Amino acid sequence: MAHLLDTSTLTAHLPPVVLEVGELFEDAGYELSLVGGPVRDLFLGRVSPDLDFTTDADPDQTLAVVRRWADAYWEIGRAFGTIGLRKDGYQIEITTYRAEAYDPSSRKPIVAFGTSLEEDLVRRDFTINAMALRLPSLELVDLFGGVRDLHAGILHTPGTPTSSFSDDPLRMMRAARFVSQLGVTVAPEVSEAMTRMADRISIISAERVRDELVKLIQGAAPDAGINIMVDTGLAEHVLPEVSALRLESDEHHRHKDVYQHSLTVLRQACELETRDDGPVPTPDVVLRLAALLHDIGKPATRKFEPGGAVSFRHHDAVGAKLAAKRLRSLRFDNDTIKAVARLVELHMRFYGYGEAGWSDSAVRRYVSDAGPLLERLHRLTRSDVTTRNRRKAERLAFAYDDLEARIAALADQEELDSIRPDLDGGQIMGLLGIRPGPVVGRAYRFLLEERMEHGPQNPVDAETKLRQWWSEQPESQESTP
Structure with a gap:
């Protein structure tokens, strides 16, 4: 279903660059929509510095539209249909309508360009991210109940969870990340699919998994995100040491759950x-x-x-x-x-x-x-x-x-x-008449130990202690005629 939003209310939250680029594409005869997280965030009352758009224009056509308008642009994601650019401090990605899937044995996506906004939205991860705002008309396209699920605080997938996670297993990590960031819960069928398919996360590169984990850890409730990972078995493949804590008891409270203790420590650390x-x-x-x-x-x-x-x-x-x-x-x-x-x-x-x-x-x-x-x-x-x-x-x-x-x-x-020791390396060598080498390091460590044990000393006392130490070293005897 499509909803026409109140223009005056919406434009108050939209950066001017959104409407500008929408008009550019309309004038050039192409469709353009703000899509995904930036649309979701409008309902949460915030605007991200990263803006994602989707269009029926191919990468060459997109470049022709934005080349003179953008402050800078790059083509790193061109093979995936994405042109990146910067405008007025915003990072922008404009991607051609597409369908994307993973070969079960490969980490690399198979990319095929689509022909419609609806086709593009159905392949997105969750309904709350499968909403689009057509530009410049500001028509909300919400085919899968994203607004409903956002208000309910629950994660559903546009299609079946099995299909979604098969297309991109990293979406299972993303579900846990949204639990941490947005305070949502996962729908029962999403949780069931994550549990059944958790081992598919192993086909995703460690770098991509790490990036999702960092975003989860930085969220408002990282303990809740970690708990979803453990409950569904994702943690067995990403952080198995954390899952193993469920089997332990605390040394002071034999029946205390070390896993729950660790989540509490994480939550309390965030508060500090x-x-x-x-x-x-x-x-x-x-x-x-x-x-x-x-x-x-x-x-x-x-x-x-x-x-x-x-x-x-x-x-x-x-x-x-x-x-x-x-x-x-x-x-x-x-x-x-x-x-x-x-x-x-x-x-x-x-x-x-x-x-x-x-x-x-x-x-x-x-x-x-x-x-x-x-x-x-x-x-x-x-x-x-x-x-x-x-x-x-x-x-x-x-x-x-x-x-x-x-x-x-x-x-x-x-x-x-x-x-630091009370004498530096140069002073040590000068006082002892030695050249750079292991002995200087030993002398330095001796003076550091003295500093730790007794606090700051004046140079005369430090020199006296150093000479006493040196007299007990075999190297000092070797240098004596």
Whole structure:
């Protein structure tokens, strides 16, 4: 069915470039419609900087229309019928009507251009994304009840879910992403098809899966998106370590579900992110991935102790290795992999602080080991407290408040964020009369250890300690005549 929207209301939310390009195509004798996410977002009261259009013009004809109008254009997607361009700060893609399917054994789509808007819409992923706005008339085309499903907050597919996911298995990941981003639920038949076809995600490239996972993690409710992946079996192929957490119990609460605990930690970590001017601006992918993966070392380290207790010794170190391996397989960048793995490795470091207390040396090491991840580590550690025991939760919060206060106090005195030995490499070589080599590194590490243990020292004391250390090294005897 088609609906004619109130022009004055709609144009108030539409960027001027939408109507401009619509008039250009109409003047050239072609059809053009705004389609997909940008139409959906109009009903949500927002406008994306990325605008998608579909047309009956082929790529050559599209280029002829927009070449002089666009600020810039590119033809990277030309083989798929897509011309990209930029205009007034908006990223625009204009795609020829098409039908697209996947060969069951191939990752690459088979592209065939279509002849009508209706034919194009039926091949889209979900009804809420299968709406179009004809331009410049502003006629809404909603053949599959997208407005209805958007208001109901439910994901249906235009055709059968089996056909949709067979055409592009990545749509199953996209369903989980929309659960996270839009707060929708999946229709029962969509969930059933995802469960039955979950293994088809394996034909999709790791890079495309990663991109969908990142969008899911950045959503307003990433825990809900992850839960859909686990419930349908998608996670078995994308994040199997997370699915495995359902089998575990917590070391302190034997009947506590570690999987649900991890979702709670993820949700609480999101709540502790800051605004753009804060130290951890939302959404922070590194913090959120670390929160989700922080306990994935538990299945491999579970041990039943005498008396029925369960332990997970060194699950932090094991989990760090597993997290790095999983993120590498998903083709994450090295910086993200290292940061997430480091946070997983450090997430247990705080425990014990409240009971035994830490020396200034231990506090310095905590800060030094966290490095630029310190603010994220603060939030991950606080998020890891999910106990319902109010007294215990308050005790842990108080202990971490105290640790942060001590870090702040030492930072004022010692510049903790850039701890260095009191003498640099050049000074070490000059004082000891040695050339560059491994010995300089050992001397540097000795002075760094002294700095950690005792705090800043004046150059004279540092030189005295260095000379004493040097006198005990075999190389110093070799250089003595």
